[in-house]
Amino acid sequence: MIRLVNVEKSVPTRPSPTFLLRQLNLQVQAGEFVTIMGPSGAGKSTLLAILGMLDSEHTGEYWFGDHAVHALAPKARHALARASVGFVFQQYHLLDDLTVAENLDVPLGYRNVPSKERQAIVADTLDRFRMVGKKDLFPAQLSGGQQQLVAVARAVIAKPPLLLADEPTGNLHSEQGRKIMELFRRLNEEGTTIVQVTHSEENARYGHRIVRLNDGWLSGD
């Protein structure tokens, strides 16, 4: 599904540029659950941003299925990302002024799903994630675990084949974290490819494979 060939990412600094990723070669098969680990500053989040097509300022090749992402025009890249990638963040990044149901509706709206269909999908997702009773609450009225649950539901509501998660349990206590990881496992079993970034060895065990980064270099796979 994903193939990175000699990907390098740097930022301009004086006297010489600082490299965040170096000569990275990586393959992720469809249906895999991959964990990226490494110390702070190793380039994990940078790699996730490139995989999510949020960052195109890199060298090397990025193949997503048959698509040469590195060669795509911004508009086509955004369209591919919209169709293929869902994100889960450590800080949840829910929209504060929208209710739970409205937050879930946002990705569908951006994919031009008809209104009636959207209502049905949102209702189904609320049911599937056991959040029906909380649909009219605002994010600030939820616990951290509940907010991350909403964030995961929102990330997968448009059925992206790839789910990227950046420290998804970083702000949660252990019990909440376990529930989220169980949810990821279930989603993976249902066919979603997952790439997560984590510091937690326990969370890493939910995946099939661990990719280790150090100072931007791939140090283990």
Add this chain to the structure above:
Amino acid sequence: MSLNWREVRQAARALARTPGFTLVALSTLALGIGASTAIFTVVQTVLLRELPFDHPAELVQVGHLRASRGPVFGGFSPQDFEDVRAASGTLTSLSSYFYTPGLGTRNLTGLGEPLNVAAVMADGRLFGTLGVSAVQGRTFDAADDVPGANQVVVLSDGFWRTHFGADPAAVGRTVQMDGQTFRIIGVMPPDFAFPSAEAQVWLPLSLVTDNDVPHLRQVRWLDTVGRLAAGVTPEEAAAQVSGAMARLARDFPESNTDWDRASVRPLADQLIGNVRAPLMALMAAVGVVFLIAVVNVAHLMLARGLGRVRELSIRAALGATRARLVGHLLLESAVLATVGSALGLLVAWLATPLLTSIAAGTLPRATEIAIDPVVAGYAVLAGVVAFLIVGILPALRSAEPTADASIREGRGQTGAGHRLASGLLAAESGFAVLLLCGTVLTLSSLWKLTHVDPGFSADQVASFRLVLQGGRYETRAYSEAFRRALRERVAQIPGVQAVGGGKRAPLTGGGEPYSLRVVRNGGVTDTITPAAGMFMVTPGYFDALSIPMLAGREFTAADTTREIIPMVVSEALADQVWPEQDAVGQRFQIGGSDAVVIGVAGDVRQQSLQDPAVSMAYLPLGVFPRSAFNGFVRVAGSPLGYLAAIRAAVRELDPDLPVSDLGPLTSQIESSVARPRLFTALVAMFGTTALLLASLGVYGVVAQGVARRRREIGIRMVLGARAASVIRMVVSDAMRAAVVGAGAGLVAFLAVSRVLRSQLYQVQPTDPMALTLAAAGLLGTAWLAAWLPARRAASIDPGDALRSE
């Protein structure tokens, strides 16, 4: 909440730490307060400041109230005036004077270049009635106002300074006017401008003889000024004068029927004339600019307050009450408003000379325009209003308790702040639409006014004014010979195509109010009075002004007989009297003489560009000689190249005859629309400023919104939002407020539009096209102002936006 200087210093220091914000806020306040203070300076001087007379509130003008024409001021015969004066016990004093702008002039020689001076003929009671004394010498009184003793003159301060170098020894010297010697007896104070600022000298009324104006009861040419007795109202005085006039109507039915009721109005109404409505409209317009400026600064304060949530939270954690936090923020607003008010006063002071120069000639009392304590008080009041708007709402909003409420309500505090910002934006948009409606309407009105066909062509025409009176010009034959010789000399100047003249120039007022008896089939059938009056003109008049002759011919040098007076009528008069017949050859009777129509001329707007052309008639100036002479010379090319030659032609005939207003005739037309042009320019300036400020407001609100919503926009982009949908989301938020504001502005304008009606020419204040254009202009500009920062929103890197959280 207690205030101490330490806190004031802290507030000033906090402002100094953000120089960009402080500079923008102070500039905006200075502009808003300065502009409104500057216009208030004019309003205070022209409308509010007392006239420079003794107890000016007691001074009134007495006129007629005719059922057919409403109040008519400036019309008493000497006989009627004396009879009314004798019976007016409600007035402690009643005096009369004679002054016609542009016509009441005297030729003054002996001070270098011959001068044509504006002279007011005043009776011996005028200065006493006004309660004004001379600053040098004395004014004249009843003893001076008798034949034999009336060769005295009082000078205006301006004339004295210009022509006598402010020499006190001028009093007692003599000057020559119209060939007669006058002794200067006094100089008036600088602020004495009665009845208008044009007046240069005052002469005794008794100098106006029966030869100048027939002293008949039916010829009404005197203006009046009276002083009400203590406790008497104008209405009571009018009732008493009406009684006297009713008696005159009974005693002299031939001349006084229908002249039997009086109207009495404050003198200020006469002197200020019709500038009250436009000035108040301008004051309202600049008030709106002020409000927009203040709302803009309120926006900035709101953003500043919301950006200091952390600081305010720390202060709250340290024990500050909400009142204390509000007070802390209010102090900064107070410092801003105080400095802004002072800067605004400075702006108004700097603008005063400019205002004085552009108002000169278009507004009464323009020379008196100056900052006074009342104006300073207004600037302080504007500062207080600015403080209330700039300070209170943003301070209350910013100092709201943070965490508890936002968790309880489930929404962030910034949402409420955003709603306040949107409300302010809507208010700004509404105010701007209000002014833009006025701008579009006045511009449309001015365009129509300046593109109206006056019935003549001023292009390539030079004009000048002479006053042929006194000395040898008192002889009809000499003055006619002079006019004829002048026409011949000017016609010989190479490039001159036509020369003519008349008593009055077009667009400067009506003619003489003669009645014409219409002769049909050998007998008089009815009497008509041409609406614009009768005009005395020379041969060449119609040709020089390109007034088309629709039938017959214009006057020639041979039209000198009074036995059957040749006459030209306007098309409107011909249509009125002989709708189905050829007017040429038809007969009238004027006085005891027969008149025959020799030609029909195209209609001309005689009163002003605003007033439509109405019926009028022309008589040969050689048959009905008048001292005033306005010459018109049609030339090839620019008239400017012919002015010296025209002046030389006059000089060759009479070196002592002053030539006035020599220049292109187009300049006269320009000056006839000077006031509407000035009004339109100011309204347009305020409208543009309002649009600019509102656009800045939109830009600021959207830019702040984009900065505040950076994370939200990042999330939306990660969730799949396209650039276009981000732009649409950001722009539509601002446009929603702008549309609401524009709608409210339109409704408000419709409610107040009638105040503009008197300032518009052939444009309805509710003209849907103009109002749509104004609203579209605001919304278009607002869209652009929102689109610029929205574009930046669409280029936010979602990775960066989310990482920075």
